[in-house]
Amino acid sequence: MSQIDWLSHLLQMMTVTGQVEARCVYGSPWRVDFAHSAAHEIPYHVVLKGSAIIEDPETGTARELLAGDIVLFPHGSAHALHDGSGRMPGRTYERQVSAGWMLRENDGGGEHLDMLCGRFFIEPPHDRLIRDYLPRTLMVRAMAGRGEAGIGAASNHLASLVSMMRIESAGERPGGHAILNGLTLTLFTLALRAASESEQAPAGLLALAGHSRLAPAISAMFDSPARPWNLQDLADLCNMSRATLVRHFQDGLGRSPIELLTDIRMSMAANELKKPGMSTEFVADAVGYQSVSAFRRVFTDKVGMGPGQWRRLAREGEDAFALGVHPG
Numbered sequence: 001m002s003q004i005d006w007l008s009h010l011l012q013m014m015t016v017t018g019q020v021e022a023r024c025v026y027g028s029p030w031r032v033d034f035a036h037s038a039a040h041e042i043p044y045h046v047v048l049k050g051s052a053i054i055e056d057p058e059t060g061t062a063r064e065l066l067a068g069d070i071v072l073f074p075h076g077s078a079h080a081l082h083d084g085s086g087r088m089p090g091r092t093y094e095r096q097v098s099a100g101w102m103l104r105e106n107d108g109g110g111e112h113l114d115m116l117c118g119r120f121f122i123e124p125p126h127d128r129l130i131r132d133y134l135p136r137t138l139m140v141r142a143m144a145g146r147g148e149a150g151i152g153a154a155s156n157h158l159a160s161l162v163s164m165m166r167i168e169s170a171g172e173r174p175g176g177h178a179i180l181n182g183l184t185l186t187l188f189t190l191a192l193r194a195a196s197e198s199e200q201a202p203a204g205l206l207a208l209a210g211h212s213r214l215a216p217a218i219s220a221m222f223d224s225p226a227r228p229w230n231l232q233d234l235a236d237l238c239n240m241s242r243a244t245l246v247r248h249f250q251d252g253l254g255r256s257p258i259e260l261l262t263d264i265r266m267s268m269a270a271n272e273l274k275k276p277g278m279s280t281e282f283v284a285d286a287v288g289y290q291s292v293s294a295f296r297r298v299f300t301d302k303v304g305m306g307p308g309q310w311r312r313l314a315r316e317g318e319d320a321f322a323l324g325v326h327p328g
Contacts, residue, residue, distance in 0.1 A: 009222035014126035018184025027108030028083035037076030050113035074134035226288040
């Protein structure tokens with residue numbers, strides 16, 4: 001089994017859409033503040049040209065973004081972007097282009113920034129899976145590699161993708177908005193892959209999946225979640241003891257392997273329950289539960305409502321959590 005299969009399974013499990021909201025072309029001094037996003041939204045920024053300082057007011061941390069850098073906020077955290085000069089920014093102007101996104105410019109005459117801003121939308125209950133297993137801030141760098149060794153790297157694919165996004169956002173050609181929004185889904189996938197391939201992968205599922213000894217267990221759980229896995233089975237796949245496996249997961253995720261397996265199963269169950277003719281009993285068995293009562297108990301704990309209520313709300317289109325998930 002390929003060690004990167006887990007990512008395909010994860011993304012097949014959830015409905016993800018993307019939207020470019022603005023292209024920001026600023027001359028310093030400039031500053032933009034972003035409020036905390038809704039639970040199902042992941043803001044992102046792509047620096048096309050220039051540089052920016054990004055601050056997380058909750059943690060008090062700041063990092064520099066350079067051309068080709070991509071930053072995602074899986075927890076929807078409030079954040080600020082600015083030029084780093086500390087000077088008072090001037091007036092900002094914006095206009096909506098025919099493609100549907102905003103072009104924002106200012107009066108600043110200093111060093112210029114060119115940046116795309118947007119967000120990803122993840123339908124519940126999968127948004128909780130993302131929040132629990134990805135870091136507050138996910139930053140990756142797109143760079144064009146040299147030579148054969150760099151051809152397949154995710155960071156090099158990102159470089160090509162960022163170039164395409166810059167070209168499409170520079171004009172108002174037919175289909176530009178649709179192409180940009182379509183490219184954002186590839187951006188999301190490549191960003192996760194690049195982060196997991198990095199030698200300094202962020203804490204969470206990305207770091208564990210990139211760990212060569214742990215990848216077999218993670219891939220197995222995503223590939224066959226209904227199988228009655230136990231700690232010994234998963235430890236054997238990784239050629240390590242149960243205690244060592246649990247320690248790696250607790251250090252990296254703050255959760256046990258079985259907790260990850262349970263979250264995967266409940267995400268799959270949520271999808272299955274939406275389908276016509278799928279009874280709770282059938283879905284419970286399909287995701288590895290012989291006891292329907294046990295399945296109902298776990299599902300309610302993870303999703304916040306019972307399988308029957310989730311099914312009714314999802315089918316009737318009245319799920320309050322889903323309002324606004326799909327951008328208009």
